[in-house]
Amino acid sequence: MTYSIGQVAEKTGLTTYTLRYYDREGLMPFVKRNQAGRREFTDANLDFIDLITCLKDTGMQLAEIRHFVELAMQGDATLETRLNIFKRQQQAVCNQIKQAKQHLAKLDYKVRYYTAACDAGTEAAVSGDCELPGQPIIIDNQLRVKKVKAE
């Protein structure tokens, strides 16, 4: 079972332009052609494209990915180099997740801050340094624009 470039585009979500671009950039030297010169992708090829996508999405540049592909084409002699590439990328993604969580903490604070400000009707009523996620948000009821309902 093989797939045309259009079918692969559908399956992967990449455009045919992008797939041909990747091929030209040396990211897919394993894709065979039929007698008419058209690409015929196998299931193994699709798996490899998924891997390329994984590496790209985790911040690896196309040039580095091409390098990895070249190593993979050379067979067992490059096993250790490839292992190290994955170890490095693994570490990189761990750091990315750590950083993303820090960013998320900041965004969480901003949401709480702006929720309080919306509630009060003005930023002036909301205390504190917007940049300190740990800090409690205090509303100065004197400065409210929208009045609070008495209980």
Add this chain to the structure above:
Amino acid sequence: MTYSIGQVAEKTGLTTYTLRYYDREGLMPFVKRNQAGRREFTDANLDFIDLITCLKDTGMQLAEIRHFVELAMQGDATLETRLNIFKRQQQAVCNQIKQAKQHLAKLDYKVRYYTAACDAGTEAAVSGDCELPGQPIIIDNQLRVKKVKAE
């Protein structure tokens, strides 16, 4: 206390080129100039630059960030819009973390796979579809290149 553009570059890790570029792109309309026309950054400005960096690092484009800055400059009338921007970005980062974790699972599998392959000396000895993280990695000792020490 104010800081020159060079001091801000040191503090933030951005280059002076980048800081001026951001200013030109309308990301820092709040930065004041001294009588000589030089930028004078306040601590509040530094905090805002940190926020810009947070938004950029979580995938927001400079054009969107400029839009947010414009809203912020308009004051309380845009509080809700700004709240919604942060809510959307919060959700975006959650998804990014989820995706990164999936990528990491794939990379973890690759590391285990290549570790086994390095150990065996050849990929041929390592079983299974490299693309299925759940699958156990089995080594065919018949195909080993480096022999295992007998116990």
Add this chain to the structure above:
DNA sequence: GATTGAGTTAGAGTATACTCTAACTGTTAT
């Protein structure tokens, strides 16, 4: 007062990753 150093601008150049166009070819349906 000249030099050094850090700032200013406008605008050109670069890197990366696509994205599209034009001209052409081979396969399939009418």
Add this chain to the structure above:
DNA sequence: ATAACAGTTAGAGTATACTCTAACTCAATC
């Protein structure tokens, strides 16, 4: 056999985010 369609290439164009250069200004030091 002709039209429609999906593929092919080389090469140009675009988007985004910087990155640098040139020419100039201002403040401080020798």
